[in-house]
Amino acid sequence: MKLSLKNIGKIETASVEINGITVIAGENNTGKSTVGRALFAVFNSFYNIQKQIESERVQNIENLIDMMYRNVTNRYTRRFDSGEIAQKIVAQIYLYKDDTEAVKDIIVKTILQYDENFEKHIGDNSIDEYIVRIKDGLNVADLDIFKSVLEKKLDAEFAGEVNNIFTDKTGEIVLSIKDTNIIVTIEDNAVKSVVGKIDLHTQTVYIDDPFVIDEVRYTYGIDNSSLDHRGYLREKLNKENNANLIDEIIASNKLDNIYRKISTVISGDIVKNKRSGLGYQRKNTDKVLDVKNLSTGFKTFAILKTLLMNGTIEYNGTIILDEPEIHLHPEWQLLFAELIVLIQKEFGVHILLNTHSPYFLNAIEVYAVKYGINDRCKYYLASSQDDISTIGDVTNNIELIYSKLARPLQELENERGRL
Known part of the structure; x- marks a missing residue:
């Protein structure tokens, strides 16, 4: 799978391959999230199109x-x-x-x-x-309705500002899957044309804020077509467990290693509590703790475990993770990085990961080598100048990322030397 953007959000140009784990690294406000939002909106618009x-x-x-x-x-x-x-x-x-x-x-x-x-x-x-x-x-044509569906999703993700506000140039999103190219042209924040068609049978899940698990009780009665990635994630966290899928995975030992590792942090389960939201129930107890009272880092693992157990994370699916390391201390960052690599290896999932942490990036690199999927990893560097961002492939020169992200630490060391 490949996603290319022109004049979308902050992005002037970007072209990223997502066939395993794709990491986009860079400083804040360089357009990393723009790629994830565009992927979420376009990919999920082509899920079960006719339905x-x-x-x-x-x-x-x-x-x-x-x-x-x-x-x-x-x-x-x-x-x-x-x-x-x-x-x-x-x-x-x-x-x-x-x-x-x-x-x-x-x-x-x-x-x-x-x-x-x-x-x-x-x-x-x-x-x-x-x-x-x-x-x-x-008598309205299917294509016109589809364009409206896609426009709703893009509008929800970009708050009505899909095009780059600093230029009048036409925006373009190209999603390539196997031998099919989907070309979406955008003018004045509206979908002007859609060329190509593919009926996808999996959806993308986008995780960028652990606090979303606190809001699950508010998901009812919302038009699904207008949900942004946060609303969609709330719906999936509220989904009932798919027992048949779980049995199938466990029987083939696909989930066993992942489950054992994630259980070192969260050994219990996320359950529906009596106040209509979600709660955490530890093993061997009937007590349920409201998820609002869990630590932020714990919520990150709780979301991942819930999506695994209820079948939202599925074979050959797609996951977007936007700076997941933010709320995790170093030890849990390592564990989360290992889990991401294992999920990719066992499920064949396409993972788009944004980070500004050299520590977390290094953890992904190390575990990708350990579990033999380093050939499925791509690394990109996001850069920004004068409100315009570009994203370049640095897979063969990852040191460019470390040099960029480690610069503040070096500046601090230089300051220490002047004391």
Whole structure:
């Protein structure tokens, strides 16, 4: 997999390969996170494309049916399921997209099963306007709906500033997977065109803040298409364990080594607590501690373990880790680096990792050699000048990263020498 960016966020140019562990190192505010956000938005937009398009159609029709019912009856409560009607229409779109009367018939007949007075209300209020709008919605092209889905995700990740605000140049995101190139062109922060198509069967999970685990209780009732990576992660942390997948992994010893190492920090499990959020339950006790009361570093491991155990981290999946070392003391940094390497080795996961720590970078290097995956690792250096950032491949000269990141320590040593 390869991701290339032009004039996206702070990035003027970047081209990174992600076939194992890809590390982007650099100082703060050099555009490292821009790569992860772009990857998350584009990759997840191509996950189960047809299902996402159908979901958008259903949501549109459901909203119009609800609006129609309220305006016709002056009632805000209903006993019928407008979503179910919408799903029936979308499931047989070929029957309804050119037949206004058929659309009207299925809606009216279904509502009459629950509200026998609805037909009387229709006599006084025309519903034709809503029926036409529903039919028009059915005739919107799949590509236009997909562009809207992608635009929502990009907007959520970049807060409406997808293009580089310091230039008027067109933005471009190119995602290459196997022999397929997806080219997304962006102008004025809107998706102008999408060339290429691929239906992905795995999703990207993006981890950048351990405190997200405190917010899991607030995930309900949110439009999934507009979730940023933080909201998506909350949903996945709230996911039930996939018992079949766990049994399969344990049986093949894929998870055994990882689980033993992570259990040296977190031996218990993250569970639903009585206050509708998440809690931590240690082994051999029925006591549950609210996750808000866990240390920040502990939460980092709790998130990783939960995503492993509930099947979110899956074979050939993709993980984005944005400076995971921040809240970890040196010993736990080493363990976390080892776990990342083991997850890549055992699951074949594609990992995009941002860091500004030479210590953590070195740990990734060492464990990649230890576990025999150093040939699957790529290293990039992010640099910035005048609000414009570039990212270059330094895999064959990693010392450039250490030189950049270690400079502050050298300056401190120089200061010590002047005392």
